[in-house]
Amino acid sequence: MTCSPMLNPPKNLHVCLSPALIPQYNVEDYIVVIVDIFRATSSICYGIDNGAEAIIPVAEVEECIAYRNIGLNYLLAAERNGEVVAGFDFGNSPFSYTREKVGGKTVVLTTTNGTQALHLSRSAKRIVIGSFLNLTALSKWLKIQNESILLVCAGWKNNFNLEDTIFAGAVIEQIKGSSFKLDDPAIAANDLYQLAKDDLPGYLAKTSHSERLKKLGIEKDIAFCLNVDITSSIPVLVGEKLVRLS
Amino acid sequence: MTCSPMLNPPKNLHVCLSPALIPQYNVEDYIVVIVDIFRATSSICYGIDNGAEAIIPVAEVEECIAYRNIGLNYLLAAERNGEVVAGFDFGNSPFSYTREKVGGKTVVLTTTNGTQALHLSRSAKRIVIGSFLNLTALSKWLKIQNESILLVCAGWKNNFNLEDTIFAGAVIEQIKGSSFKLDDPAIAANDLYQLAKDDLPGYLAKTSHSERLKKLGIEKDIAFCLNVDITSSIPVLVGEKLVRLS
Numbered sequence: 400m401t402c403s404p405m406l407n408p409p410k411n412l413h414v415c416l417s418p419a420l421i422p423q424y425n426v427e428d429y430i431v432v433i434v435d436i437f438r439a440t441s442s443i444c445y446g447i448d449n450g451a452e453a454i455i456p457v458a459e460v461e462e463c464i465a466y467r468n469i470g471l472n473y474l475l476a477a478e479r480n481g482e483v484v485a486g487f488d489f490g491n492s493p494f495s496y497t498r499e500k501v502g503g504k505t506v507v508l509t510t511t512n513g514t515q516a517l518h519l520s521r522s523a524k525r526i527v528i529g530s531f532l533n534l535t536a537l538s539k540w541l542k543i544q545n546e547s548i549l550l551v552c553a554g555w556k557n558n559f560n561l562e563d564t565i566f567a568g569a570v571i572e573q574i575k576g577s578s579f580k581l582d583d584p585a586i587a588a589n590d591l592y593q594l595a596k597d598d599l600p601g602y603l604a605k606t607s608h609s610e611r612l613k614k615l616g617i618e619k620d621i622a623f624c625l626n627v628d629i630t631s632s633i634p635v636l637v638g639e640k641l642v643r644l645s
Numbered sequence: 646m647t648c649s650p651m652l653n654p655p656k657n658l659h660v661c662l663s664p665a666l667i668p669q670y671n672v673e674d675y676i677v678v679i680v681d682i683f684r685a686t687s688s689i690c691y692g693i694d695n696g697a698e699a700i701i702p703v704a705e706v707e708e709c710i711a712y713r714n715i716g717l718n719y720l721l722a723a724e725r726n727g728e729v730v731a732g733f734d735f736g737n738s739p740f741s742y743t744r745e746k747v748g749g750k751t752v753v754l755t756t757t758n759g760t761q762a763l764h765l766s767r768s769a770k771r772i773v774i775g776s777f778l779n780l781t782a783l784s785k786w787l788k789i790q791n792e793s794i795l796l797v798c799a800g801w802k803n804n805f806n807l808e809d810t811i812f813a814g815a816v817i818e819q820i821k822g823s824s825f826k827l828d829d830p831a832i833a834a835n836d837l838y839q840l841a842k843d844d845l846p847g848y849l850a851k852t853s854h855s856e857r858l859k860k861l862g863i864e865k866d867i868a869f870c871l872n873v874d875i876t877s878s879i880p881v882l883v884g885e886k887l888v889r890l891s
Contacts, residue, residue: 419669420804422665423665423802555829557666558666558830560829564833583807586807587810587833590837590840591833594839606829
């Protein structure tokens with residue numbers, strides 16, 4: 400009698416389109432990828448790739464200040480309405496996360512949407528950070544984990560946005576196949592990515608968020624966040640800190 | 646001095662992708678369209694067009710029974726797992742909503758997703774019901790209301806589904822233009838509709854919900870719900886009842 404090899408049952412490849420929808424998922428069943436393209440997760444990927452020792456995402460400027468008050472030598476990044484908050488080291492622009500600025504340092508970063516998504520995903524098997532900057536590195540790693548994957552879009556004010564969804568679709572494009580089962584949001588994200596992939600900046604220029612960010616005068620940041628595969632690190636949450644996955 | 650005519654500022658044309666996202670909208674600013682393609686809003690459109698005096702959507706079978714207990718001569722429609730609940734007149738199949746069966750009658754219909762979406766939208770300026778069956782009639786009416794519009798997808802278990810989103814995109818396709826401003830979910834819905842429009846059944850065959858419904862043996866219902874423009878009535882909520890908009 401021959402033994403046929405046990406086949407792995409397909410894992411789930413799901414997309415959560417807004418933090419408000421996280422309660423619809425059993426987060427503990429998944430590796431969660433947090434996505435906040437404009438600009439938190441792009442800046443985090445860039446900073447970790449540029450040698451930041453750790454990045455600590457917090458929701459409020461006050462929490463950021465609390466880190467300074469306890470006397471730690473952390474860089475503090477906080478921005479309101481496109482301006483660096485007085486007394487802080489820098490804002491949320493990815494251009495602040497260069498090797499010169501963050502190499503060997505710990506950065507405390509305020510980000511409302513991203514922090515909320517992260518907080519609500521705490522019970523996941525693992526939490527990693529995605530952006531176009533590390534798209535392929537992240538996708539390759541996800542593909543070999545043999546776990547169900549939930550891409551959590553941080554969105555905008557607790558609702559759906561296009562840029563995070565399109566990125567989720569880009570990850571799905573790289574890893575989909577017989578070993579993954581897609582839910583409806585994943586199918587939609589992947590289909591939207593097909594429409595956007597040949598001209599990401601052009602496609603995303605029509606979004607409401609992009610309009611908002613233009614008003615803040617940060618078009619250069621937006622363009623930078625759409626650079627594909629310029630980094631190879633995967634930030635992973637360990638305790639309260641995002642560090643480089645080794 | 647000449648007076649230039651006051652131009653109407655653009656109205657909002659927004660899509661709420663799941664009942665769980667309704668709190669992100671000021672519902673009172675909109676005419677709300679409830680969308681639950683498989684099968685509640687399709688059956689409602691068909692029933693109202695076939696002369697039902699009113700349709701009362703309720704969430705639970707028990708509420709349905711309560712209507713019988715107070716002695717009213719209503720038809721009761723309730724289904725669990727694709728079977729008509731014992732003692733009820735019929736289930737949720739649109740084929741139950743023919744003129745012979747519902748003409749001149751009031752129907753109490755149990756529908757979990759649809760009822761929840763409706764309940765959460767109570768404070769809207771007006772609530773109407775949409776499905777592919779009344780797509781063009783509904784769109785033409787919406788276009789001339791000079792109000793902001795929120796298409797509320799009932800979705801599946803409080804999450805996004807493709808069929809409701811594609812329908813929202815179909816409405817947007819008919820009414821978009823300079824007099825409406827789309828949000829990101831509306832852009833996404835309309836883009837997905839472009840991918841689906843030439844073969845709605847084929848596109849939607851890949852959705853998870855469609856798979857579930859196939860298991861219930863109701864493929865004929867699904868096919869029927871994708872008939873475009875076979876009715877011309879617009880069901881509107883008056884009190885607790887859906888009636889024909891006159």
